[in-house]
Amino acid sequence: MMALKGVSTWGCSSSKPHPQLGVVSSHSGHIGNNLRYDLHKCCKWECCCLGVLAQRAITPVEDEKSSSSPLVESPGAADEPLQNESKGFHKDMNLLPKPLTAIDISSSPRDGSKVRVAYQGLPGAFSEDAALKAYPECETVPCDDFETAFKAVELWLVDKAVLPIENSVDGSIHRNYDLLLRHRLHIVGEVQLRVNHCLLGLPGVRKEELKSVVSHPQALAQCEVMLNDLGAVRISAHDTAAAAQTVASNRARDTGAIASFRAANIYGLDILAERIQDDDENITRFLVLARDPIIPGTDKPHKTSIVFSLEEGPGVLFKALAVFSMRNINLSKIESRPQKQRPLRVVDDSNEGSAKYFDYLFYIDFEASMAEPRAQYALGQLQEFARFLRVLGCYPVDTVV
Template structure:
């Protein structure tokens, strides 16, 4: 497997920072006297960031490498478990953090990405750690390089982020919160470049789609790249005179670009929902609105999905999201008489109830009567800031 890469700014802290997502009862102490684990070789990039947003921020990186013990095995011997940072999902009030330590929160993209802003909304005093890929952010949490990851799961205009649904099942992280972030797209270009000088515009495919009517009206050719802030960085680094970028106002400030137009999205109600992921779950409560995310699979049969979802309707539990993904290890199933072939699916469901609620527990017990597989991904406080 190719090594993953993470951009980081300083060594991980051993202390935690509280957040609205963590104000719940603490988990019991965890026994860390485990046999040494083995981990994959990982490549880390550490950015040397100055206090000002100069162009030096764009290039100044230091590469650190961990040693690989075996080229055949996926793993290397881990740290002494006693020296590992303690789990960071136990309850602490925000006033309890007085030593200035900061939580390290991974996000996908480069500085100025909307995901960075979402991470800072979730944990206002965190150290946001950019990662090149979604997979890298998951691995960073699992391997104690960061304390949390904040990753997009759906957008009100673009729909679901399917890659992250698949990664939720592949990795053993827990959802401990959600963040809803309002996206405001800006058209930006290098200093001295005007709108009439532009021939093309770079951004993430979803951002370009969300601004399609506006960009078409300006006659600009759309070019897709990996992320919005990355587009701004590319335009600035290469001093492009015929190309602009669609990104956040924060990206324009960081990379020294001028904003030519603000709020250029075709629909003003452009909200991205992010999940907050951690190594340990939080203990759910009933003192405020909670949401629970699960994934399950079903046997094929008439009305089987209806029966599965009915366990929630019978108990007046609202479903806020349902997503189906192919069951990759067994994408097709043949009927008993070999006359038909069926697609096999995993169903991801969000429902508005806490696992501390007996009603929700009864619903899942009922669901197990139909499910061939069931996993609770997390039970966590709802973000009601947009309501």
Template sequence: MPHQSTMDFSQLRVAYQGVPGAYSQLAAEKAYPNCEAVPCEQFETVFEAVEKRLVDRAVLPIENSLGGSIHRNYDLLLRHRLHIVGEVNVRIRHCLLANHGVKLEDLKRVLSHPQALAQCENRLAKLGLIREAADDTAGSAEYIANHQLKDVGALASATAAKIYGLHVLAEDVQDSPYNITRFMMLARKPIVPMSGRPFKTSIVFTLNEGPGELFKALAVLSLRQINLTKIESRPNRDVKNGSLKCFNYFFYLDFEASMADEAAQNAVKNLEEFASSLRVLGSYPSDVSMT
């Protein structure tokens, strides 16, 4: 398989959630250089665009190093039948943007996505700015530009500032320099897993109730020296016998192994023996970069 950077993605349409200038667009263009990045309004719209063949791929956030998991996308992974074919890490560098001529002391409020506001909470508090939540970061930049607001700023990327003709009042306003979002790359068909390079596999499963069941599930990896990198639980909303079954969960696992490896194959086969359901979401190359 050729390295990503040497491949031609110019004919590829890649969906992302948000408007131009969103961090998800930056992730799509990092994952598939020179692709046609296609904005979508909602996360679910992105999944549907791939399923309906309106686009070839999708790139969606799955977790942030400060804010944690994006639970909505875990739920959508289960509802739809797309496959994870890769991952891409993007360093999130928030800028405080305003219209030209507006100074820092003129600002009273700042708009952005709730996660972005939380990631910059201390800095914004020191500036005495009132935080207001919006649907996304780049959308906030677009809003203050379109309405020519003079006392409102936006938290967004430097790319968004260029697109919407805004001035960067301050760079890197996040409270921690270690602010990484991991994005998953989705397609209608899985890729063929390989050996000999860093791979990651994502699975989701359910377990019967009983003591030690989750311990047994995790042991199928540890006994084979397979490193678990992520575990996430989400409520099982299946309705059975006319009532909502509570405190029953789907478990999502990421582990460092390729399904081309015998150890990973045996681990999944072992888990299938006692899991009440199991699905491999994808086996794909790891992104070892942090920028």
């Protein structure tokens, strides 16, 4: 069995007690009293990372009891060796890295010369492209699903995880927002990747021969115009790389796949068409996650991601956003998610009895470094009326797409 190392988490507690929250020291592991914040001392606010304050950890407000029951590993799905001498196609797909599963608890041998980066999908997935953009010399580690990638970092199987958080066409990936709160990882970077959907087929097949196309549902939806012109039947797959592997494995000449350029090279498929997406400006933003936060600076543009919930009252959300506006801090992203453990808030109505509303968590990205006093003062003021506040990470902005 592998020894697990404790992970510290940036966070702070409201001055008002909350039944779901407790403050945990990253050094002792004991539950302490909720911290009370003095606005006049906000330059010493506990969430700042100037290297002079001990880092705190806070119990998540959502999904506090993560599932510990062992999950059943997916069948190996070992494919028969394929004979194809063209394009350096893998004769045995078993030579490709196998995705980690939720019950994988031992890491492969590592020499320490490369960063190991987890991603969701099979080799050739767009998430692997994002990992290689962030760490060109890294060793990529495929995972079955998003949560397995989170756990791989927590269990020291890998050093980092690169996971999608939003797409310019389809919006936010809500599952990863929820997992950010459930797990105690830190955002240490971002990657903006331009998506190039390619139509792939078996060697020698022409585009006109295709009767069906397999890919991830989002990829199929993003290439609707081309698929309508082709008149092909759409078949859903777990991810784009899995679609390419399916076409290569089944050897069906009338079936194509929508996947990446790298997937074509990995699985020995021809690229029948490139950039087939409806929107040329199709960009996916990924987050780089690690066990420990980085020390933010001011030498380059930084972004800070936080999550918080608010007390009931008129204009409270307006007040929360105003703490950034009055300090000239730009908000680049606002996302709200209903609280799972407390989905409804009961509010007394003067005439009709009780009204029930969704209770929300708010995720915000703002363009400032936690090394800047204005960011520290803004979060110090926000804490005055926030029921829960946690800093998910402070990291450099990716300016190259």
